[in-house]
Amino acid sequence: MPSTPAADALRRARAPILDWYGLRRSLYPWRRTRDPYRVLVSEVMLQQTQAARVVPAYRAFLRRYPTLSALARAPMGEVVAAWNGLGHNRRAVWLSEAARTIAGEHRGRIPRQREVLARLPGIGPYTAAAIASLAFGRAVPAIDTNVRRVVSRALLGVDPADVSSVEVRRLAERWLDRSDPGTWNQALMDLGREICRPRPRCDRCPVRGACRFVAEKREPTPSPRRQPPFRGSTREARGAVVRSLRPGSSSTLGELVARTGLDRGRIAQAIASLEADGLIEAGPAALAGRPSGRVRLPT
DSSP states (O other): OOOOOOHHHHHHHHHHHHHHHHTTTTSSGGGGOOOHHHHHHHHHHTTTSOHHHHHHHHHHHHHHOOSHHHHHHSOHHHHHHHTTTSSOTHHHHHHHHHHHHHHHHSTTOOOOOHHHHTTSTTOOHHHHHHHHHHHHOOOOOOOOHHHHHHHIIIIISSOGGGSOHHHHHHHHHHHOOTTSHHHHHHHHHHHHHHTSOSSOOGGGOTTTTTOHHHHTTOOOOOOOOOOOOSTTSHHHHHHHHHHHOOTTOEEEHHHHHHHHOOOHHHHHHHHHHHHHTTSSEEOHHHHTTOTTOEEEOOO
16 A cells, blocks of 8 residues: 655645635535535435536526425425436435435434434435535535545545545545535545546646656556446436326326337336336336336326
8 A cells, every 4th residue: 555645745735726626616506505405405416417417407406496395395206307307316206305304303404414414315425425514514525436536546646446445535534624624525526527537637637746646657547338328228218207207197108108209118117117216106007018007206
């Protein structure tokens, strides 16, 4: 294991990163608020979705559900329909369930503690740490794939695959700016997303002069195989089914085939996987692939 950097080296590396991030801080609407509800919505939306795609969905969602209580009262199917276009619709179910849990078990107040946040539906360790630091100023590192890459390369001179999660967390906690942990976490996430990519843009990096990965002239590990094409995939069929359903009413499998233009086998497969994930409610006939079987969004 490479030697770890001294405390003064960690402190010196903070300023250029924060200066770089300062020019980007107002790019997205969720960066201009510390309202816990808005932070919660943005962090769930940003799971597996590019920030630019989230912006219009985030604004539309908050217009429809401006408060946590409004979201908690909304029927599940309506929330899933409002999520349309972001993909990974299971997140809409988790967000709805989290809002109901907060309303019922936490008196409508989003918890401040990372450990309590992590027990909410759809809120894993990273999202819990992000909410705790961004909304409440808790001094906890939020470590996603991007942050892990920055910490591993800048401080140890290795790619993430060559260092343990325990070591990355230890260094991230040492490097954390405890005076403003939310801004620091956002800055590292942005640096990993925009500059320290799997194929890094080292010539644009604000800490290239202090980065051990650059100093030791390391080469990035080849990226894993890309995700399969969307067209023709189960993901495409799942999205088409959800978009074709309307809150408060049901449709037959045959009607979904006609609306989507996809073949019955693909629609039947999509219905089965969506029902298993709790994103729709399907009767036995629909699950058996019969055209007369009925499907609806959950209540």
